[in-house]
């Protein structure tokens with residue numbers, strides 16, 4: 001009897017990395033990691049480098065996709081018109097290109113479950129931003145034990161916990177209403193706010209950091225202005241074209257996506273903060289847009305006034 005030249009052994013890290021094709025559960029986990037990375041990148045502070053080695057989540061998801069994808073798809077697949085035979089995204093730039101050029105249900109190295117709302121792009125353009133699908137998947141990835149909760153609840157989970165820990169769970173709805181009314185705050189407004197209580201809970205740096213983040217310079221105009229949308233009340237993105245500078249709203253369902261309505265214009269020197277992206281998309285935008293619709297329906301038509 002001869003010795004087996006290839007004896008079986010306990011799996012190594014290499015075996016784990018090159019194992020069976022992704023099943024549905026692993027595909028779902030990986031798409032959650034990609035979505036969370038995209039969301040993280042979209043709000044990355046300008047003063048912090050985002051370079052190799054990437055922050056842990058971004059690096060982990062790249063490793064999972066690039067290494068396994070390369071080994072499982074050695075023949076390559078068509079990714080974008082400008083790179084004809086890219087076998088799999090191997091860099092963060094490749095991964096981002098895949099996010100805006102190909103719907104996730106067409107990613108060949110994933111086996112996402114059918115019949116669920118897992119179709120579409122993770123990154124949308126004009127202006128470039130994480131899609132609503134991306135924000136939903138990122139939230140669900142961040143809260144794997146709370147899949148049954150609504151997106152609004154998931155977006156405010158940390159703030160709600162803080163209210164419960166403080167002994168004021170009943171004060172939470174007041175915070176929600178307050179947030180909807182105040183999507184953008186200056187540093188001075190925040191300083192005054194920290195002298196107050198909302199729903200019985202003292203406003204602290206911890207609560208502010210859960211709810212708000214500093215407005216990134218991508219929202220600054222060339223003249224250092226920051227404009228707020230006249231419909232949803234969220235910060236607009238400046239766009240530069242042949243006819244000068246204009247504004248775009250990045251809220252998915254906002255009427256300003258078709259025809260922008262510029263509201264208040266503020267200055268960079270105010271050191272503005274705005275609600276964190278999932279909060280503004282899933283908590284603030286809806287009620288504000290409904291209120292905007294109602295008020296425009298009730299507003300007297302100038303033409304009708306003339307006719308009367």
Ligand SMILES: [Zn+2]
Nearest residue numbers: 229232249254
């Ligand atoms: Zn808007």
